[in-house]
Amino acid sequence: MDRIAENLNRVKDTLQDGVQLVAVSKYHPIEELQQAYDAGQRVFGESHVQEVTAKEAALPKDIQWHFIGHLQTNKVKYLAPFVTLIHSADSPKLFKEINKQAEKCGRTINCLLQLHIAQEETKFGFTMEEAEEYLMSEELQSLKNVQIVGVMAMATNTDDEEQIAAEFESVRNFFTRMKQSVFADNPNFREISMGMSGDYLIAQQHGSTMVRVGSMIFGERDYSKPFTI
Numbered sequence: 497m498d499r500i501a502e503n504l505n506r507v508k509d510t511l512q513d514g515v516q517l518v519a520v521s522k523y524h525p526i527e528e529l530q531q532a533y534d535a536g537q538r539v540f541g542e543s544h545v546q547e548v549t550a551k552e553a554a555l556p557k558d559i560q561w562h563f564i565g566h567l568q569t570n571k572v573k574y575l576a577p578f579v580t581l582i583h584s585a586d587s588p589k590l591f592k593e594i595n596k597q598a599e600k601c602g603r604t605i606n607c608l609l610q611l612h613i614a615q616e617e618t619k620f621g622f623t624m625e626e627a628e629e630y631l632m633s634e635e636l637q638s639l640k641n642v643q644i645v646g647v648m649a650m651a652t653n654t655d656d657e658e659q660i661a662a663e664f665e666s667v668r669n670f671f672t673r674m675k676q677s678v679f680a681d682n683p684n685f686r687e688i689s690m691g692m693s694g695d696y697l698i699a700q701q702h703g704s705t706m707v708r709v710g711s712m713i714f715g716e717r718d719y720s721k722p723f724t725i
Contacts, residue, residue, distance in 0.1 A: 500528060501535035503713045511707070512700050518562050520692070520710030522547065523717040526554050532713065533559065541583070541708050545571040552578050564648075564708055566620050569593040576601045583648040583689050583708075586610040586620040588630060591642055598641035605641065608648040608689050611670065613663045615652045624670050631678045646687030646705070647671050651695055660695050661702060668703035 504519070511517060518541040521529050529540060533556060542548035543565020552561055560580040567575075567584055575582070576597035585591055585607040598605040609631070612621035622630060630636055631644070649667045651660040671688050679685035689706040691699025696707035711717075 498531055498535075499715075500531040500713060503715075504532060504535050504537055507709055507712055510697065514705060515700055516706045518564070518689070518706055518708045519713050520564065520708050521551075521714060522565070522710070524710075524714045526551060528714055529555060539580075541710070543584075545574050548579075549574050572597045573600075576603065576605065579605065581645070582607045583706075584608075584610050584620065585642075585644075586612075586622065588635060591636065591639060595639040595642045603641065604643050606643050606645045606684075608646050608687060609644055611647055611649040611667060613649045613651065613666060615654075615659075621649070624666070627670070628674070628678075631674060643684060645684050646689065647674075648689040650692070651690070651699075657695075657698060660698050664690055664695075664699050664702035664704070671703065 508517060518539050519532055519537050520541040522543045539560045539562060541562045541564040548561055561578060562581045562583060563575055563579050564583045567590060569590055572593045594605055609627055610621035611627055612623055647667060651663045667690055675685060687705050688703050690704045691707040693709050693712045696709055699707060
């Protein structure tokens with residue numbers, strides 16, 4: 497068994513029932529993704545539009561491509577024909593553009609509303625107050641080619657596990673409140689995407705249904721070098 501297959505199995509052995517693994521493959525070459533595919537992985541997470549469109553064209557068509565990075569509105573059109581789930585829908589403007597491009601493709605695109613919970617200004621997303629207001633808005637109801645299926649969040653980059661746990665718990669509480677009110681009659685609202693290589697074990701304890709794990713599967717990658725096919 498090759499290294500990537502071994503790593504995949506090791507991570508999967510730590511997942512709770514019902515938690516989906518999104519293999520974060522950004523900056524890793526197609527050959528490594530193919531190895532993960534051959535080992536049974538079908539869900540991959542990418543965060544650069546040019547890279548994921550190249551990989552989508554080259555790899556098997558039953559792969560589910562999740563876009564997990566910050567998404568600029570002018571790049572949505574390149575993802576709209578094939579993306580399975582956008583984790584990082586972080587503004588009303590972006591939701592409108594996703595809806596526009598999905599309609600052009602004759603699709604409804606599943607999205608997660610990104611919450612800003614970290615103590616870092618570099619993170620994107622709605623505050624919980626903004627998110628609740630938007631989820632109840634007529635503006636969102638008018639978007640017929642977007643379906644919000646849950647929420648996504650990133651914890652503060654810290655070694656303080658109590659802080660990380662508290663942040664993740666705040667997301668679960670928000671999700672539960674929205675599930676019981678705005679989405680009470682919508683069974684599709686069911687996903688909480690939180691937890692990465694460093695904190696996904698904590699995230700699972702606080703309701704995560706999707707974890708985004710990369711380096712534990714593919715190893716570290718030199719981000720200074722541009723991706724090439």
